[in-house]
Amino acid sequence: MNVLHFPVFVSARRLCGHFSLPLPRPLILMAVAGALLGGCAFTPPPREAPPSPPPLPLAVEKHRFSVAGDESVVGQLASVEIRDGDTLSDIARHYGLGFQELAEANPGVDPWVPEAGRRLVLPLQFTLPDAPRKGVVINLATMRLYHFPAKAAEGVISTYPVGIGKEGRSTPTGYMTVVRKTEFPTWYPTENIRRDHALKGDPLPPAVSPGPDNPLGDYAMYLSRPQYLIHGTNKPYSIGFRASNGCIRLYPEDIAAVFPEVKPGAAVRIVNQPYLVGRKGGQVYLEAHEPYEELNRARLKSELTARLKRLEKKDGVVLDWTRVEQVLSEARGIPVPIQANSPPMAAVVAQAIELRRPVAWFGRPELPAADAGGWLVKAATTHEESSARRVAAVLNHQGPPIPARAVKAGDGFEVLAGPFKDDKTAKTVAKRLKIDLELDAEVRPPVDSMHVAGARPLARSGQ
Known part of the structure; x- marks a missing residue:
């Protein structure tokens, strides 16, 4: 036995905590390695797994915002993963959005059979309409209602998606007031509406009592212009569509929130502004929606161009006119900064807050069992x-x-x-x-x- 190898043997013997006969050096080294791998007393502690990333947030604010007097862009973009079986209608309602604004923000996505695995942009950032911040303001182009409470904290507003009048029965623009409010209203269809239903083979009675067949839902606010109301609906998935006979309709859960806040006599201004210029954090933003057929697109663009040039001259800002054209062309309904050297649309969308999917979509229709018979x-x-x-x-x-x-x-x-x-x-x-x-x-x-x-x-x- 070569005594020069003994210290190695001793180390091995001590490490492993038992005696064994002296071995040649190669075997000793193998024994040491085997002992270490086998879990002897001096085995290094396992490396700690890196901490798990924090869970994604479940939601962001969708209705109530604070806004400074010199700013007009509120909220923030978010995104959520699509899975098989989702629809834009379910996702829109869950996040307080209308069908049209969610579809606009996600061009190329099939609204009824969207591709599973991709992330859907939630356009929860809004540009306030160019109107006095008082009472109720409704922008038909964005299908969105804004409420500026008189006695609330300064700068606090609320906003909700709406459904509006269909083509041929467009919701009128202009100034009105809330004349009266009714809970569980009776619907009295006009002669024109009754005639239309009769021609379809669906005659209506002169009055429809409160209940699931009443299109006014559970709450109605009657406006100073006769036959026009702000009300709930028994067709919640019509929000974000041009589907009414001229009235403004809200999700049942939203009209329940708005109804007690809006008092009789409140001002109601209805505008139709597809191109919105706003400010936030010193930046100038442009939000564009596809104009409705009854609007003159060329005139709208000319008026916008003149406004932006006045802004450049007055405030000394330099705008990226190529960016302006891109925003107008894409018309995604997303506020985009348009000053020179500001981030492009793709970068704005990429900054959307990723949200965790909910356990279930709020209000999603449930199917009866397939084997229920009937x-x-x-x-x-x-x-x-x-x-x-x-x-x-x-x-x-x-x-x-x-x-x-x-x-x-x-x-x-x-x-x-x-x-x-x-x-x-x-x-x-x-x-x-x-x-x-x-x-x-x-x-x-x-x-x-x-x-x-x-x-x-x-x-x-x-x-």
Whole structure:
């Protein structure tokens, strides 16, 4: 035994805490390594795992903001991940947005069958309309209501998405006041509305009592211009659409918040401003929306250009006119800084706060069990799964909702609504599909499940 190797042997013996016969040096080194790997007393502590990143926030403010007197841009952009089964209607309502503004901010995204895995921009930053900050201001172009409370803390405002008058029955602009307010209102449809419904085979009574069939919802504020109201709705997924007969409608949860805050006599100004210039943090912002058909696009652009040139001269700022053209062309409804050397649209969107998905979307229509039995209504047949899913999503977001699924049937796909408790209900739904969506529906008698005639329900996920 070479005594020069003994210290190594001793070290190994001490490290491992037992005796063994002297070994040649290579074997000693192997023994030491084996002992260390085997967990002897001096094994180095394992490295601590790096701390987990903090969880993403669940929400940002969507309704109430503080704004300085010389500023006019409030809120902040956010984003959330899309999953299979989501729709823009569900996401918009959850975050206090209207359908149109969410769709505008995300060009190329299918609103009813959006691509899973991508992040959706939530346009929760708003430019205040060019109007006195007093009472209620409604901008038709952005489909958004602003309330400037008289007795609230200075600079505190609230804002909510709205639905407005459809083409041919546009909501009028101008100054009005709130004449009276009613909880659980009765609806008295005008003669024109009753005639339109009668022509569709859907006659209306002279008065519709409070309840689920009343389009005014639970709250109504009557304006000084006759026949125009600010009210709730029994069709919440019409918010962000031009879908009313001229009235302003809000989500049920939003009108419940606005109703007690707006007093009789309050001022109501309705404007139509698709191009909005604002300020925040010393920057000049431009927010652009696609102008409605009744507006003169060329005149709007000319007026905006003149305003921006006056601003350059008066305030001594230098604007990026290429950026101005880009914002107008894209019309995404997102406030973008337009001064020279300011960040471009892509950088603004990239700074959106990432939000964590909620457990469930607020108000999302729930489907009855596919195997519940009952009467069915075949709403559509198509060769493409995406088309079937799209139709089913639209039906689920009608008012009131029509429960529907896309199912595999033979070589194609069907959209089946139901199940319904009786043939009367099924026939009523089929009639609604014809009147509202021009779909030729087929009523089917009860079966044990939707697994009929080769039909297989397609999974609906998303939460």
